[in-house]
Amino acid sequence: MLIEDDILKPVKVGLCGLGTVGSGTVNVLTRNAAEIAARTGCEVVVEHIGARRDNPHCDTSNMQVSRDIFAVAEDPNVDIVVELIGGCDIAKELVLKAIANGKHVVTANKALIALHGNEIFAAAKEQGVSVCYEAAVAGGIPIIKALREGLAGNKVEWLAGIINGTGNFILTEMRDKGRAFEDVLKEAQELGYAEADPTFDVEGIDAAHKLVILASIAFGIPLQFDKTYTEGITKIAKADVEYAEQLGYRIKHLGIARRQQNGVELRVHPTLIPEKSLIANVHGVMNAVMVEADAVGPTLYYGAGAGAEPTASAVVADIIDLARGIESDADHRVAALGFHADKMMDTAVVSAEQFESAYYLRMSVDDKPGVLSSVAQVISEEGISIEALIQQQPVDGEETVPMIILTNKTIEKNMDAALQKLAQLSSIQGEVVRIRVDSLDA
Amino acid sequence: MLIEDDILKPVKVGLCGLGTVGSGTVNVLTRNAAEIAARTGCEVVVEHIGARRDNPHCDTSNMQVSRDIFAVAEDPNVDIVVELIGGCDIAKELVLKAIANGKHVVTANKALIALHGNEIFAAAKEQGVSVCYEAAVAGGIPIIKALREGLAGNKVEWLAGIINGTGNFILTEMRDKGRAFEDVLKEAQELGYAEADPTFDVEGIDAAHKLVILASIAFGIPLQFDKTYTEGITKIAKADVEYAEQLGYRIKHLGIARRQQNGVELRVHPTLIPEKSLIANVHGVMNAVMVEADAVGPTLYYGAGAGAEPTASAVVADIIDLARGIESDADHRVAALGFHADKMMDTAVVSAEQFESAYYLRMSVDDKPGVLSSVAQVISEEGISIEALIQQQPVDGEETVPMIILTNKTIEKNMDAALQKLAQLSSIQGEVVRIRVDSLDA
Numbered sequence: 001m002l003i004e005d006d007i008l009k010p011v012k013v014g015l016c017g018l019g020t021v022g023s024g025t026v027n028v029l030t031r032n033a034a035e036i037a038a039r040t041g042c043e044v045v046v047e048h049i050g051a052r053r054d055n056p057h058c059d060t061s062n063m064q065v066s067r068d069i070f071a072v073a074e075d076p077n078v079d080i081v082v083e084l085i086g087g088c089d090i091a092k093e094l095v096l097k098a099i100a101n102g103k104h105v106v107t108a109n110k111a112l113i114a115l116h117g118n119e120i121f122a123a124a125k126e127q128g129v130s131v132c133y134e135a136a137v138a139g140g141i142p143i144i145k146a147l148r149e150g151l152a153g154n155k156v157e158w159l160a161g162i163i164n165g166t167g168n169f170i171l172t173e174m175r176d177k178g179r180a181f182e183d184v185l186k187e188a189q190e191l192g193y194a195e196a197d198p199t200f201d202v203e204g205i206d207a208a209h210k211l212v213i214l215a216s217i218a219f220g221i222p223l224q225f226d227k228t229y230t231e232g233i234t235k236i237a238k239a240d241v242e243y244a245e246q247l248g249y250r251i252k253h254l255g256i257a258r259r260q261q262n263g264v265e266l267r268v269h270p271t272l273i274p275e276k277s278l279i280a281n282v283h284g285v286m287n288a289v290m291v292e293a294d295a296v297g298p299t300l301y302y303g304a305g306a307g308a309e310p311t312a313s314a315v316v317a318d319i320i321d322l323a324r325g326i327e328s329d330a331d332h333r334v335a336a337l338g339f340h341a342d343k344m345m346d347t348a349v350v351s352a353e354q355f356e357s358a359y360y361l362r363m364s365v366d367d368k369p370g371v372l373s374s375v376a377q378v379i380s381e382e383g384i385s386i387e388a389l390i391q392q393q394p395v396d397g398e399e400t401v402p403m404i405i406l407t408n409k410t411i412e413k414n415m416d417a418a419l420q421k422l423a424q425l426s427s428i429q430g431e432v433v434r435i436r437v438d439s440l441d442a
Numbered sequence: 443m444l445i446e447d448d449i450l451k452p453v454k455v456g457l458c459g460l461g462t463v464g465s466g467t468v469n470v471l472t473r474n475a476a477e478i479a480a481r482t483g484c485e486v487v488v489e490h491i492g493a494r495r496d497n498p499h500c501d502t503s504n505m506q507v508s509r510d511i512f513a514v515a516e517d518p519n520v521d522i523v524v525e526l527i528g529g530c531d532i533a534k535e536l537v538l539k540a541i542a543n544g545k546h547v548v549t550a551n552k553a554l555i556a557l558h559g560n561e562i563f564a565a566a567k568e569q570g571v572s573v574c575y576e577a578a579v580a581g582g583i584p585i586i587k588a589l590r591e592g593l594a595g596n597k598v599e600w601l602a603g604i605i606n607g608t609g610n611f612i613l614t615e616m617r618d619k620g621r622a623f624e625d626v627l628k629e630a631q632e633l634g635y636a637e638a639d640p641t642f643d644v645e646g647i648d649a650a651h652k653l654v655i656l657a658s659i660a661f662g663i664p665l666q667f668d669k670t671y672t673e674g675i676t677k678i679a680k681a682d683v684e685y686a687e688q689l690g691y692r693i694k695h696l697g698i699a700r701r702q703q704n705g706v707e708l709r710v711h712p713t714l715i716p717e718k719s720l721i722a723n724v725h726g727v728m729n730a731v732m733v734e735a736d737a738v739g740p741t742l743y744y745g746a747g748a749g750a751e752p753t754a755s756a757v758v759a760d761i762i763d764l765a766r767g768i769e770s771d772a773d774h775r776v777a778a779l780g781f782h783a784d785k786m787m788d789t790a791v792v793s794a795e796q797f798e799s800a801y802y803l804r805m806s807v808d809d810k811p812g813v814l815s816s817v818a819q820v821i822s823e824e825g826i827s828i829e830a831l832i833q834q835q836p837v838d839g840e841e842t843v844p845m846i847i848l849t850n851k852t853i854e855k856n857m858d859a860a861l862q863k864l865a866q867l868s869s870i871q872g873e874v875v876r877i878r879v880d881s882l883d884a
Contacts, residue, residue, distance in 0.1 A: 028595050028737045038662055038785035039594050041773060134592075140738035142592025150576075150584025152481050153470050153758025220480055278744060281723055295470045296582035296745060296755035300730075302720060303741035313738035316595025328770035331450060331483060343480035 010043040011323040014078035014103070016069040016094060017085035018051035021108050021135070023058035024308030025082065025315045030059075036316070040323040048072045057308070073098040080322055082315060083107040092116050095131070099123045104326070106318040108135035108311055114209035117216075117223045121336035128330040132318035137210040138163050138287040140310030141303040142317060147217045147291065148338035154293035156218035158258035160271075160440060163210040165285035165305040166194045166201035167233055167253040171270075172283045174241050175250060181236060193285060203232035204253065204268040211255030214289065215266050218257060219347055220339035224266070227349040231269035240362060240435060243404045244272050247360075247388060250280040251435065258356075263348030265355050272360050272437040279440065290440065355412040358387070358437035363422070364400040364429040371427045375403065378425065382418040384410045400429050406437060450484035453765040456520035456545075458511040458536060459527035460493035463550050463577070465500035466750030467524065467757045472501075478758070482765045490514045499750070515540040522764055524757060525549040534558050537573070541565045546768070548760040550577035550753055556651035559658075559665045563778035570772040574760035579652040580605050580729040582752030583745040584759060589659045589733065590780035596735035598660035600700035602713075602882060605652040607727035607747045608636045608643035609675055609695040613712075614725045616683050617692065623678060635727060645674035646695065646710040653697030656731065657708050660699060661789055662781035666708070669791040673711035682804060682877060685846045686714050689802075689830060692722040693877065700798075705790030707797050714802050714879040721882065732882065797854040800829070800879040805864070806842040806871040813869045817845065820867065824860040826852045842871050848879060 013029070015022060029036065029046055037043045049060055050069030066072060073081050073094055081098035083105060085091050091112050098105050105124070107113065113120070113133045124131045134144045138161065147156070162168050166188055173184040185202065188194035200206045208230045216223045233253050244251050249272035258265045273280050278300050282288040287305030292298050304310035325333060335341065365371045372391065379386060388406040395401075407415070415434070422432050455471070457464060471478065471488055479485050491502055492511030508514060515523050515536055523540035525547060527533050533554050540547050547566070549555065555562070555575045566573045576586045580603065589598070604610050608630055615626040627644065630636035642648045650672045658665045675695050686693050691714035700707045715722050720742050724730040729747030734740050746752035767775060777783065807813045814833065821828060830848040837843075849857070857876070864874050 024737075032595060032597055032736070035597055035662070035781075036595060038781045038787075039590075039777070041777070041782045041785075141741055142588050145587060145592045146584050148481075149763060150587050150759055151755065152762040153474060153478060153755050155474055155477055220477070278720065278723055281718075281720055293755070294474070295466075295751040295758070297749075297752055299583055299743070299745035301741070301743060304739050307739075309737040310739055313593065313595050313735070316737070317592055320594040321591060324776055325767065325770060325774045328767060328774050332767045332770050334766055335481070335483070339477075339480045340483045343483075345480075 010045045011040070011326055012045050012047035012077050012079045013082055013319060014048040014050070014072035014075055014080065015046055015082045015084065016050040016072050017083065018049060018055045018058070019084065020308045021311045021315065022051065022084040023055040024312035025084065026058040026060065028309060028312045028316050036320060040320050042323060044319060044323055047078050048075045069094055070097060073101055073103065078103060079326060080104045080106060080319055082319070083109060088112055088115060095120055096123055099127050099129055102127055102129060104129045104322045105131045106315055106322070107131065107133050108315055110136040110206070110209040110213065114212045114223055114225045117213070121341065124336065125341055130322060130333050131336055132321060133213070134318050135311045135314035137213050138289055139303065139305040139307065140313040141287060141289065141301045141305070142314065143214065143289050143301050144217065146301055147214065148334055151291065151293050151296060152338065154295045156259070157292045157294060158256065159214055159218055159289060159291045160254045160256045160279065160438065161211065161214065161289035162252055162279060162282050162287050163255050163289065163305060164201055164207040164253060165287060166198070167207070168282065169193055169285045170202070171233060171236070171251055171253060174236070174238060175245070178238060180238055181234060202234050204230040207253065207255045207268045211257060211266060211268055214255070215257035215264065217338040219259065219264050220345040221264060221347050222344060224349055227266060229267040229269070229352045233270050236270050239402070240433060243362060243390060244360065246390065247406060248275055249273060249437065250275050252280065256438065260350065260356055262354055263350040265350055267355060270435050272435055273440055277440050353413040353416065356409055357412060358409045358439070359407045359415055360435040360437050361405040361407070362433040363403050365403045366427045366429065367394040367399060367401045368427070372403070374425060374427060375422065378421045379405070379407065379418050382414040384408065384414055384418060452485040452487045453768060454487050454489035454519050454521045455524055455761060456490040456492070456514035456517055456522065457488060457524045457526065458492040458514050459525065460491060460497040460500070461526065462750045463753045463757065464493065464526040465497040466754035467526065468500040468502065470751060470754045470758050478762060482762050484765060486761060486765055489519050490517045511536055512539060515543055515545065520545060521768060522546045522548060522761055524761070525551060530554055530557060537562055538565055541569050541571055544569055544571060546571045546764045547573045548757055548764070549573065549575050550757055552578040552648070552651040552655065556654045556665055556667045559655070564783065566778065567783055572764060572775050573778055574763060576760050577753045577756035579655050580731055581745065581747040581749065582755040583729060583731065583743045583747070584756065585656065585731050585743050586659065588743055589656065590776055593733065593735050593738060594780065596737045598701070599734045599736060600698065601656055601660055601731060601733045602696045602698045602721065602880065603653070603656065603731035604694055604721060604724050604729050605697050605731065605747060606643055606649040606695060607729060608640065609649065610724065611635055611727045612644070613675060613678070613693055613695060616678070616680060617687065620680060622680055623676060644676050646672040649695065649697045649710045653699060653708060653710055656697070657699035657706065659780040661701065661706050662779070662787040663706060663789050664786060666791055669708060671709040671711070671794045675712050678712050681844070682875060685804060685832060686802065688832060689848060690717055691715060691879065692717050694722065698880065702792065702798055704796055705792040707792055709797060712877050714877055715882055719882050795855040795858065798851055799854060800851045801849045801857055802877040802879050803847040803849070804875040805845050807845045808869045808871070809836045809841060809843045810869070814845070816867060816869060817864065820863045821847070821849065821860050824856040826850065826856055826860060
């Protein structure tokens with residue numbers, strides 16, 4: 001056996017929640033116990049499980065199981081409380097209780113961190129314990145660690161992530177198979193990728209939770225979910241996917257955090273990105289985060305963003321981090337958000353009208369002379385220049401033709417003004433579709 | 443200012459070597475001092491530089507500079523010695539001196555770690571100091587951290603990396619522009635990507651240094667450079683690049699470490715990989731490492747593998763790691779190779795004849811009936827099955843035609859036997875080109 005007698009005393013884990021990720025975590029800790037002990041320098045033991053019911057996907061027959069999760073946070077033998085129950089109210093109560101009892105916390109709960117992280121981290125600092133949340137963003141990809149530690153010598157310029165697998169699955173299927181949004185969503189629900197109520201995924205709320213966490217670490221700013229601009233993928237039409245393709249782009253649902261002159265942009269929205277960029281080639285339910293930083297330049301991190309064991313991989317990495325340093329004093333641990341609490345930046349979060357972006361516009365215009373010039377004039381009046389244009393030939397019997405425009409970069413306020421004027425043009429029928437374009441350049 | 447009075451005492455860096463990476467490191471530490479202090483909780487100061495000459499790319503006018511690098515390792519004020527002089531002999535002496543003097547060490551020197559790491563880490567453990575080497579593999583990509591910490595809950599199955607930028611630049615140019623190896627190598631030398639003597643890069647020695655380090659961390663095995671199989675890219679012909687393309691593959695120079703039944707394979711060689719895989723789309727001088735692990739599945743890490751500031755990014759990350767934990771006792775730091783020294787695995791490194799791989803074969807065969815069947819028979823006699831075949835139509839005046847074969851996976855011993863028999867066939871003219879194929883599947 002690998003485990004010898006002269007090693008440090010075992011680290012005892014209390015695990016709350018035995019759903020998909022909870023059972024995955026028990027299974028990984030059990031299956032890889034020898035490797036984990038060899039890496040940690042001590043055994044990592046599941047001391048106590050709190051779960052309302054058993055899970056047939058993991059064997060807890062030799063473990064202490066309570067139906068009351070709070071019993072785990074109160075257990076004097078537990079060193080680390082792992083919160084995997086999800087949701088915000090009880091999870092927050094549990095985490096704060098564990099902290100008050102002097103226990104380290106590991107959580108996979110992005111909503112909890114995005115919405116209540118500032119309060120939770122302050123409580124943890126007060127008690128001299130750590131709260132780890134690698135699993136909260138992009139599942140098994142060690143992106144929190146990369147940003148907090150691996151790139152710690154850099155000023156981050158921007159990051160852009162595919163951080164919702166459901167959304168990426170839908171957009172991938174739409175592109176690969178020419179399917180419609182609703183059709184793929186239905187399949188995603190049948191496959192278990194999407195919830196019965198898919199709002200969190202397809203409207204970008206889940207991605208916004210994750211983006212807020214990434215941005216906070218990248219820029220050293222407090223968690224500010226309420227200032228994040230969020231736009232879903234429900235209005236993306238097959239036609240947009242196809243025109244994007246013709247223009248050399250793919251549509252991805254990105255979370256983008258970018259440092260600009262006036263502050264930091266925090267935004268989640270469908271985005272046209274160059275088809276040759278590595279992140280445009282991240283398909284299906286996979287996640288990836290691209291980071292542009294001043295010293296290292298561009299880096300990219302790719303992997304499974306969800307699922308039992310990929311998420312457990314991140315949960316267990318956090319447990320090992322804590323076990324490796326569990327007796328070191330709080331001043332010598334990595335700060336919760338990378339930057340020390342009293343050294344956070346007060347960089348402003350810029351409002352949507354200040355975003356800097358290029359744009360894709362699609363509109364139905366009357367098939368008659370002069371239309372292009374009137375559209376181009378409106379756009380140019382707002383100081384926006386046109387980079388590419390597709391005007392389709394009319395189909396017999398149709399009185400309108402699609403016109404697609406790619407603009408250069410501008411301030412969103414200017415684009416909003418142009419869209420208002422375009423809405424006045426009698427030669428444009430129906431709404432103008434607007435999707436942001438990002439070249440993902442430095 | 444960000445830096446307040448009540449923080450921990452400054453951490454003092456002694457930096458040896460003021461070449462490309464040395465000057466990059468000074469510049470990053472200086473430019474990003476405020477962010478680094480906010481992340482670390484203390485100031486990180488360049489206390490002493492050892493360099494034979496100044497470097498116009500960085501300003502050291504306010505720093506103490508010695509022409510004798512050993513003065514840095516002897517300086518009682520220095521907490522961390524950063525070795526950036528390269529080479530093995532003096533670098534090893536310097537690092538061991540620094541360790542003996544109770545200083546932590548950061549190095550970007552892959553040859554030093556690959557060849558002398560076991561000895562250096564043992565000395566560091568003895569003295570209770572850390573030796574960090576994130577910059578030694580894949581430049582700015584935090585791949586050491588990902589493997590040692592981010593994936594610490596996993597059993598790694600295999601990893602495959604583009605870990606030499608020069609080689610990848612050459613193969614990328616050959617594919618994109620149909621250029622010949624020698625032609626691109628000459629340009630790479632002019633651009634400063636390749637040395638005047640390009641052996642280390644194009645023969646895979648540099649990649650083997652890095653692979654050995656990655657494999658050691660992934661599998662918990664000692665560093666074993668002498669057991670690594672190394673094959674360069676000098677024999678890759680334009681024709682192979684083109685046939686690979688026709689078959690849906692790209693040729694990349696990969697470092698591969700894979701767990702199989704008999705032990706661990708450690709190998710560096712040109713490899714055909716599916717053109718759709720993400721790592722096949724890593725172009726030019728960029729690096730990427732793909733890791734397949736039991737819990738998380740596949741993950742990929744991409745970024746600049748060389749250059750002043752990308753490499754400095756990794757050096758500074760190591761400095762920050764040390765600064766964050768500098769007073770914690772040695773038992774609670776991450777072990778040098780991820781696994782604790784007394785818990786390393788004694789997994790065997792398998793010999794080349796035991797490698798498991800699929801193969802690409804290209805040969806010139808006489809343009810007459812029966813040739814294909816005799817070639818197929820030889821291959822099948824060794825228990826190898828053919829997955830795809832291209833036989834070109836003869837060109838006027840040529841008596842031979844190229845035949846290209848893709849085989850299924852087999853043991854290298856079988857392929858060697860088949861190649862020996864093929865060499866006996868009178869219908870094959872000249873040598874049979876053999877390149878390994880990897881589907882990069884789980």
